[in-house]
Amino acid sequence: MTSTYVKALTGSTAIVLCVALAGCGARGGGGGGGDAEYTIKFSHVVTGDTPKGKAAEEFKKVLEEKTDGKIAVEIYPNSELYGDEDELQALQSNSVQMLAPASAKFTTLAPELQVLDLPFLFDSTEDIPEIVSPDSAVGKAIYENKKLADNKVKVMGLWDNGLKQLSSNEPMRKPSDLNGLSFRIQPSDVLRSQFKSWGASATPMAFAEVYNALQQKVVDGQENPYSNIESQKMHTVQKHISESNHGYIGYVLVINTEFLDSLPDDLQADVQEAADESTAYNREVAVDVNNDAKKAIEDAGTTEIHPLSEQERKAFKDEVVPKVWQQYGEVIGQELVDELLASEK
Numbered sequence: 503m504t505s506t507y508v509k510a511l512t513g514s515t516a517i518v519l520c521v522a523l524a525g526c527g528a529r530g531g532g533g534g535g536g537d538a539e540y541t542i543k544f545s546h547v548v549t550g551d552t553p554k555g556k557a558a559e560e561f562k563k564v565l566e567e568k569t570d571g572k573i574a575v576e577i578y579p580n581s582e583l584y585g586d587e588d589e590l591q592a593l594q595s596n597s598v599q600m601l602a603p604a605s606a607k608f609t610t611l612a613p614e615l616q617v618l619d620l621p622f623l624f625d626s627t628e629d630i631p632e633i634v635s636p637d638s639a640v641g642k643a644i645y646e647n648k649k650l651a652d653n654k655v656k657v658m659g660l661w662d663n664g665l666k667q668l669s670s671n672e673p674m675r676k677p678s679d680l681n682g683l684s685f686r687i688q689p690s691d692v693l694r695s696q697f698k699s700w701g702a703s704a705t706p707m708a709f710a711e712v713y714n715a716l717q718q719k720v721v722d723g724q725e726n727p728y729s730n731i732e733s734q735k736m737h738t739v740q741k742h743i744s745e746s747n748h749g750y751i752g753y754v755l756v757i758n759t760e761f762l763d764s765l766p767d768d769l770q771a772d773v774q775e776a777a778d779e780s781t782a783y784n785r786e787v788a789v790d791v792n793n794d795a796k797k798a799i800e801d802a803g804t805t806e807i808h809p810l811s812e813q814e815r816k817a818f819k820d821e822v823v824p825k826v827w828q829q830y831g832e833v834i835g836q837e838l839v840d841e842l843l844a845s846e847k
C-alpha cells in the first residue's frame with residue numbers, strides 16, 4: 503500500500519486498509535529501506551528456494567536498487583499471507599500489489615490462460631522460451647488477455663517453474679497404471695480432463711494443502727515439477743515419481759493496474775525493468791533448481807524415480823493430444839489451439 507494510493511482513498515477506507523495491512527504507513531517491514539515511499543507486497547505460495555521464490559527475491563533486489571529504495575518490496579512466501587484460494591482477490595482489492603500464480607490459478611478469472619496447462623505443450627524445457635515469449639501466439643494470448651485487463655490485472659512477465667512429473671505410491675509407467683487413482687490438481691478444467699483421459703480422478707486443492715492430503719491419503723498422487731515436490735517434502739510421502747515431463751508449471755507475474763498507474767512514470771518504468779530482469783534471471787536458474795531438487799529426492803532415498811522412455815511418454819501423450827486440446831478449443835481460443843495443433847510434431 504502506498505501513501506499516495508492511500509491518499510486517493512476515502513478516509514474511512516484508508517483507515518480500514520491501514521489496520522488490515524501490516525506495514526501500511528510504517529516503512530520497511532519485510533521489505534527494503536526505511537525511506538520507501540511505496541511498498542509492493544508480493545505474495546506467493548512456494549518456498550524461497552524455488553524458481554518462483556528466487557525470482558521474487560531477484561525482483562525485490564533489482565527494484566529496490568533501481569529506485570534507491572523509493573519502492574520497498576515485501577515478499578510473503580509459502581501462502582503465509584494469502585494462499586491459492588484468496589490471492590487473486592487480494593490482488594484485485596490491492597491488499598497485495600503483485601503475485602505470480604501458476605496459469606491454472608487464473609481459470610475462473612481468465613480461462614484462456616489454461617493454454618499453458620495443455621498437456622505435452624512442451625517436449626522439453628528448451629521449447630519453453632520460444633513458446634511463451636511475449637511475441638508468440640501463446641504469449642500474446644496471455645499478455646493481451648482482456649479479462650485480466652478488465653479486472654485491474656496487468657501481466658508484467660512470464661516465469662517458469664518447469665515440467666511436471668507424476669507422483670503417487672504406485673509405479674506409473676503407462677496410463678492404465680493410473681486407473682482408479684485420485685490425483686490432486688490445480689483448479690484447471692484442462693488438468694481434470696487430462697487425468698480423466700488417463701482413467702484417474704482429479705481433486706482441485708490449494709497448494710498449501712497438498713502435503714497433508716498426500717500424507718493422509720486423501721488423494722493418491724499429484725503432479726508438479728521436482729522443485730515443488732522437494733521443497734514441500736511431498737517425496738517423503740510418495741513412493742514413486744514418473745519422470746513424464748507431461749505438462750508445464752509457468753507463472754504469470756501480475757500487478758494491480760491501479761497501483762502501477764498510481765506510481766510516477768519513472769518508477770513505473772523501473773517496475774517493468776525489474777520484472778524483465780527477474781524474468782531473465784528466473785529462466786537462468788529454473789532448470790538447475792529442478793535438477794538440484796531431483797538430486798535431493800534421489801539422495802533422500804524415499805522415492806523411486808522412473809524416467810519414462812520416449813515410447814512410454816508417447817503412450818501418455820496419445821491419450822490427451824489432440825483430444826484434450828480440441829476439447830478446450832472454445833475456452834482457450836479456437837484459432838490459437840488450431841495453430842498449436844498445426845505445429846505439433
Ligand code: LMR
Binds near residue numbers: 548663
Ligand atoms: C501448484 O499449486 O501445484 C503450483 O501452482 C504451486 C506453485 O505456485 O508452483
